[in-house]
Amino acid sequence: MIPVERSLLARNDAFAQQNRARFQAKGILALNLVSSPGSGKTSLLVATLARLEHPCAVIEGDQQTSLDAERIRAAGASALQINTGKGCHLDAQGVGRAAERLDPPEGALLFIENVGNLVCPAAFDLGEAHKVLILSVTEGEDKPLKYPDMFAAADLLLLNKIDLLPHVAFDVEACLANARRVNPGLETILLSARTGEGLDVWLRWLGQRLRQNLGQSLPVPASV
Amino acid sequence: MIPVERSLLARNDAFAQQNRARFQAKGILALNLVSSPGSGKTSLLVATLARLEHPCAVIEGDQQTSLDAERIRAAGASALQINTGKGCHLDAQGVGRAAERLDPPEGALLFIENVGNLVCPAAFDLGEAHKVLILSVTEGEDKPLKYPDMFAAADLLLLNKIDLLPHVAFDVEACLANARRVNPGLETILLSARTGEGLDVWLRWLGQRLRQNLGQSLPVPASV
Numbered sequence: 001m002i003p004v005e006r007s008l009l010a011r012n013d014a015f016a017q018q019n020r021a022r023f024q025a026k027g028i029l030a031l032n033l034v035s036s037p038g039s040g041k042t043s044l045l046v047a048t049l050a051r052l053e054h055p056c057a058v059i060e061g062d063q064q065t066s067l068d069a070e071r072i073r074a075a076g077a078s079a080l081q082i083n084t085g086k087g088c089h090l091d092a093q094g095v096g097r098a099a100e101r102l103d104p105p106e107g108a109l110l111f112i113e114n115v116g117n118l119v120c121p122a123a124f125d126l127g128e129a130h131k132v133l134i135l136s137v138t139e140g141e142d143k144p145l146k147y148p149d150m151f152a153a154a155d156l157l158l159l160n161k162i163d164l165l166p167h168v169a170f171d172v173e174a175c176l177a178n179a180r181r182v183n184p185g186l187e188t189i190l191l192s193a194r195t196g197e198g199l200d201v202w203l204r205w206l207g208q209r210l211r212q213n214l215g216q217s218l219p220v221p222a223s224v
Numbered sequence: 225m226i227p228v229e230r231s232l233l234a235r236n237d238a239f240a241q242q243n244r245a246r247f248q249a250k251g252i253l254a255l256n257l258v259s260s261p262g263s264g265k266t267s268l269l270v271a272t273l274a275r276l277e278h279p280c281a282v283i284e285g286d287q288q289t290s291l292d293a294e295r296i297r298a299a300g301a302s303a304l305q306i307n308t309g310k311g312c313h314l315d316a317q318g319v320g321r322a323a324e325r326l327d328p329p330e331g332a333l334l335f336i337e338n339v340g341n342l343v344c345p346a347a348f349d350l351g352e353a354h355k356v357l358i359l360s361v362t363e364g365e366d367k368p369l370k371y372p373d374m375f376a377a378a379d380l381l382l383l384n385k386i387d388l389l390p391h392v393a394f395d396v397e398a399c400l401a402n403a404r405r406v407n408p409g410l411e412t413i414l415l416s417a418r419t420g421e422g423l424d425v426w427l428r429w430l431g432q433r434l435r436q437n438l439g440q441s442l443p444v445p446a447s448v
Contacts, residue, residue, distance in 0.1 A: 037367055037371060063370060064372050065369045086373065087343075088343035088344050115343065116260065116370070117341060117343050117344075118260075118261045119344070120343070120344065123310070138388070142289070142291055143262060146288055147261060147288075149310065161362070164391055164392070167388055
């Protein structure tokens with residue numbers, strides 16, 4: 001890696017630490033959603049927001065257009081769109097500014113939908129608690145091996161579009177085995193944002209993380 | 225864009241011009257295949273190689289693994305894999321070196337399968353005659369608007385996986401209209417690498433380009 005890239009990443013990491021401290025201070029659980037273009041991130045968010053009874057805010061990243069933020073606002077959550085222009089990923093400084101403007105309430109869930117790109121967002125910490133990777137079953141079971149950095153950086157893999165399994169040549173077990181070769185600790189959930197199958201498992205995962213997060217961010221009683 | 229990026233692109237462009245001159249001198253038609261991960265580039269190449277009676281060579285780009293080059297070799301063409309590691313796109317210097325090692329015969333068709341990434345490869349000229357963009361119908365009709373640089377850089381759009389159209393919510397006309405808004409001169413072909421539908425149109429496009437290319441690279445008779 002050339003020195004310029006290293007200093008760019010170091011600068012990003014400093015902003016990411018700032019974001020993380022601010023999120024923790026307000027008990028905000030921030031999730032960084034990463035995937036290829038077209039894996040269904042926004043559809044999954046819309047389906048999630050419709051079912052989740054918890055204050056949510058969304059930061060949307062795309063090279064161009066505010067289509068995704070409009071879809072999220074139509075689903076009833078506050079959303080802000082970042083257009084990266086030539087850029088191939090969100091960075092921590094931009095996310096920090098957007099979070100300040102959105103100003104989610106204490107204890108809120110903040111979804112950050114990254115630019116659709118299975119490579120570059122892996123290297124850029126945004127201050128999130130977890131990277132959640134969405135892979136759709138139309139993309140092929142070899143992806144964890146071909147794009148190992150992203151699968152190594154994620155804590156949870158959502159295997160989306162399982163309603164299409166009867167129509168594509170996709171080996172779920174091989175995909176999960178490939179993912180675990182790259183990241184043995186990766187959690188996995190199979191779901192379909194379209195049919196709703198598996199969404200209950202994803203909502204339970206979110207509920208657990210929200211409870212853990214609020215537990216951690218509650219002020220420690222003076223007597224302890 | 226920061227100056228470092230500009231000098232990186234200028235350096236790449238110099239190598240790309242070198243590649244282009246070498247390809248033209250040998251009458252080689254080089255095509256740069258770009259897309260999201262999992263759009264079906266390799267499957268399309270395998271189906272194409274099985275039907276095309278013309279000398280072909282393939283340069284494969286991925287962050288990791290040589291799975292794609294192995295699939296191409298099994299299909300009977302010579303192939304070389306470039307692993308980009310942390311890199312998010314092929315560059316002209318690497319492609320030049322690979323082309324030298326592959327050494328395709330005069331008049332050959334050289335496919336360059338880029339890293340699956342709808343952002344970064346748009347900016348990096350490899351010395352190709354055309355960028356061919358593969359989009360699958362599972363990715364959503366909004367992609368041309370969200371990733372306009374890539375759609376503007378391409379000469380041909382292959383809309384792949386049309387066998388899945390009955391099972392997904394994808395508006396073909398809206399997608400093509402979005403693509404033409406970004407790039408009015410973009411040619412489009414609908415096909416399915418899996419069922420073979422539309423491959424004849426793609427093979428005809430290749431045949432035309434090969435004939436044009438050989439016409440151009442034939443030495444001009446002394447009497448003209």
